[in-house]
Amino acid sequence: MINYNPKEWFTFIFRFHKADTFRKLFPMLIAIGAYSGLIAYLEVDVFKLSENSHIKNIPAMHGMLGFVISMLLVFRTNTAYDRWWEGRRNWGALTNASRNFAIKIQAIVPKELVVERALIEKLIVEYAFALKRHLRGHQNDSELFISEYKVKSEYHKPNYIAKLLVDQIQALYAKSIISGEQLLFINEEIRTFTDICGACERIKNTPIPFSYTVFLKKFIFFYVMTLPFGYVFTLGYIVIPVVVFVFYVLASLELIAEEIENPFGTDANDLPLAQMCKNIQKHIGEIFQEESVLR
Structure with a gap:
């Protein structure tokens, strides 16, 4: 388990350790960024779609689904932490x-x-x-x-x-x-x-039920994959870092839950048995x- 001082804000912000989710997700972040850039290029420069296109209404769907996915992730992380804390007890x-x-x-x-x-x-x-x-x-x-x-x-x-x-x-x-x-x-x-x-x-x-874990991963994947289609009309090529950041946040929460749901392993955040x-x-x-x- 990692020992740390919770009061050192700047240390946390600018420090990357071997278990940091950014390191694990880096290849996927690059792929998501390339995918978002491709979608933006096709919509803006190739097909030259305007804001009158029906695709511009996709963000309304993301607004509704965003609340659902946030509730699922809260339940997922709380369940994983409960298992970690019960192991510690x-x-x-x-x-x-x-x-x-x-x-x-x-x-x-x-x-x-x-x-x-x-x-x-x-x-x-x-x-x-x-x-x-x-x-x-x-x-x-x-x-x-x-x-x-x-x-x-x-x-x-x-x-x-x-x-x-x-x-x-x-x-x-x-x-x-x-x-x-x-x-x-x-x-x-x-x-x-x-x-x-x-x-x-x-x-x-x-373990956490297999169907629940698979569904959540698929939900995150399709949610992120559809983000560039609608938001490119309002953000342009800025949609690339926005989509990458959204994926990083959602996937990181899932990775953290996966790591602590079995507190008896040898991962960085597992119990120091x-x-x-x-x-x-x-x-x-x-x-x-x-x-x-x-x-």
Whole structure:
């Protein structure tokens, strides 16, 4: 995700970054400009159409359709942002659940059980990294995966790690290290892990309906393609930059919505999952430190 200062207006206006829509649309902007120039040349210089032509009434159609397309784009961008924000909320919940789980384990499990505490600490941290890899389709990556437990690449690794956590907690309960009340107290956090994973999978695996996306792209295309026909009578060759700018605005909104509707990818404006995982790792490590910073 791009970090920025929202108060720096001029920096935004004159800065182009690698994810800027202008870079992505530049070839199409050139093509739209050439197309608009061709239409203006044919109408003004070749066929010499006058303002008495029925074509001059086309802008009335654009006035009516402009409101419709603006409503569609508002709905499209709002829907995409809702998905992005829900993804951010779920990862915030994962961070809190990881901290709460670590705090409970650190307080309940005796410090003498060094191996058990260390393993649970590793599993809590690994769950975040495994979920990141799972959502990005990088299941074969071995980042931080605990060497004691090997699992096939096609398995659902977040579920597997949640199972290992449950096994560890049940083993402590079977040895009477934790009580039944404490078991219920701890299991709530593991259930939260699985709920968060399911919510993230729902966002990733449920894209915007195909028919809606295709219709909106076609609507933008035909709207822009018909702009030069009517406006050339009032704008002349100035219609070229006007049509290019209109296309840039409409297509940019669609591209932005496409980029953020899956917030778990690696695009510039997607969620910084790697940084969130490292923060969880850092915070869990601090919680399990033997020496208290308040001592």
